[in-house]
Amino acid sequence: MYSVEKVKALAKIRTPESFDTLLEIFRSDENIDVRREAVSSIGRHNDSSRIYDFLREEAFSRRNPMELIYQMFRTCLYRSGDDSRFAEMRQEMLAYWQNEILYKMNDYYNYRQKREKHKPIPKITTPLLLIGDNCETLKTLPENCIQLIFTSPPYYNAREYSDYGSYAEYLAKMGDTFRECHRVLEDGRFIIVNVSPVITRRPGREFESIRYPIHYDLHRVLTESGYYFVDEILWVKPEPSVPDRVSGYRQTRKPLSYKPNCITESLMVYRKNCSFLLDRNMKEHDEYDRHDDEAIDTTNCWYIAPKYDKNHPAVFPEELCRKVLRYYSFEGDAVMDPFAGSGTFGRVARKMGRVPVLCEMNEEYANIIESESGGYYDVRGRSREKSSQQITLWEGL
Ligand SMILES: C[S@@+](CC[C@H](N)C(=O)[O-])C[C@H]1O[C@@H](n2cnc3c(N)ncnc32)[C@H](O)[C@@H]1O
Numbered sequence: 001m002y003s004v005e006k007v008k009a010l011a012k013i014r015t016p017e018s019f020d021t022l023l024e025i026f027r028s029d030e031n032i033d034v035r036r037e038a039v040s041s042i043g044r045h046n047d048s049s050r051i052y053d054f055l056r057e058e059a060f061s062r063r064n065p066m067e068l069i070y071q072m073f074r075t076c077l078y079r080s081g082d083d084s085r086f087a088e089m090r091q092e093m094l095a096y097w098q099n100e101i102l103y104k105m106n107d108y109y110n111y112r113q114k115r116e117k118h119k120p121i122p123k124i125t126t127p128l129l130l131i132g133d134n135c136e137t138l139k140t141l142p143e144n145c146i147q148l149i150f151t152s153p154p155y156y157n158a159r160e161y162s163d164y165g166s167y168a169e170y171l172a173k174m175g176d177t178f179r180e181c182h183r184v185l186e187d188g189r190f191i192i193v194n195v196s197p198v199i200t201r202r203p204g205r206e207f208e209s210i211r212y213p214i215h216y217d218l219h220r221v222l223t224e225s226g227y228y229f230v231d232e233i234l235w236v237k238p239e240p241s242v243p244d245r246v247s248g249y250r251q252t253r254k255p256l257s258y259k260p261n262c263i264t265e266s267l268m269v270y271r272k273n274c275s276f277l278l279d280r281n282m283k284e285h286d287e288y289d290r291h292d293d294e295a296i297d298t299t300n301c302w303y304i305a306p307k308y309d310k311n312h313p314a315v316f317p318e319e320l321c322r323k324v325l326r327y328y329s330f331e332g333d334a335v336m337d338p339f340a341g342s343g344t345f346g347r348v349a350r351k352m353g354r355v356p357v358l359c360e361m362n363e364e365y366a367n368i369i370e371s372e373s374g375g376y377y378d379v380r381g382r383s384r385e386k387s388s389q390q391i392t393l394w395e396g397l
Pocket of ligand 1: 132133134135151152153154155161162312314315316338339340341342343344345359360361362365
């Protein structure tokens with residue numbers, strides 16, 4: 001039995017005999033970490049032809065756990081610059097496994113090779129209000145200019161402000177918005193979407209109502225729009241604040257009639273796909289406010305009472321916005337809500353030193369937002385009425 005340390009030590013002796021021993025360890029050891037280290041050590045040997053033969057035999061074998069295949073692919077990547085056999089095998093492995101982790105490794109390697117200069121990031125300097133359908137209004141913003149998106153889209157046809165022809169049409173429309181959001185979001189930054197399952201009113205007592213697990217379906221919409229899943233945070237509400245669904249069962253105790261009270265909503269946390277690690281996004285902010293005096297939410301359950309508002313039927317509690325802004329943005333960041341409603345997110349963002357960018361298509365809600373103290377720059381107004389006005393909306397382009 002070998003230990004990982006012993007295998008590492010063996011890797012430093014680059015003789016044909018140590019190669020043989022590493023092969024032996026790879027084939028006979030039962031510990032996956034030891035076998036993985038053996039693959040890594042084989043990849044660092046000098047004899048390219050032996051390494052190539054080893055990979056040819058093992059890198060397409062379904063006997064090998066994927067963890068070992070990833071290590072073999074790593075060898076292929078780092079050898080592909082100098083040796084075309086490995087470059088070819090790299091493509092063959094991608095085509096054979098069609099595995100998302102291999103694709104990510106490949107992208108990251110390409111990114112490192114290119115040593116691309118950072119794209120210029122336009123800096124939004126003025127709070128903006130984009131009135132109209134966000135699929136259109138967002139087109140007025142440059143790429144990469146937003147550092148955080150937090151939003152609560154319409155929950156299909158649950159409220160009077162939204163009416164879609166079908167659930168499929170709703171999801172397609174969400175896709176249009178999230179793709180546009182993707183364009184304006186800075187590479188590697190977060191989008192957080194607040195939704196929960198909804199039920200639509202049944203057309204008559206003889207018909208069954210349909211309950212839609214919106215967050216399950218939005219997952220696919222988000223990943224197809226170019227984001228990847230990071231976390232699900234549950235917004236937990238006090239039970240008395242939600243509709244009572246359990247009373248029927250409470251009376252009869254009859255199985256199958258059980259319907260629990262739904263006290264949670266999801267905050268779906270996703271990151272914009274990019275070839276670099278989150279470290280790079282963080283490195284750009286060496287100076288930041290630590291908020292040492294504030295307690296930290298250590299779990300993915302955030303206990304917050306819902307908020308009722310006379311102007312809008314589904315507003316964010318300010319506390320929810322505050323937590324999202326604190327954990328997922330820096331001071332000075334441009335932060336966007338593409339379904340802004342009465343603009344709660346923008347209000348909290350401004351208080352926390354961020355620059356809000358809000359989209360809303362309902363004129364009444366947009367008027368509420370515009371009347372906020374501090375004001376917003378109405379982008380539509382600029383193109384219609386104030387085109388001659390000199391105002392800097394963003395810098396750095
Ligand atoms: C759930 S509400 C958001 C409420 C908001 N979080 C708040 O605190 O007030 C969703 C909002 O999105 C708006 N909306 C729906 N579709 C839109 C679209 N395509 N473009 C812009 N706004 C849209 C609706 O008018 C509604 O006010």
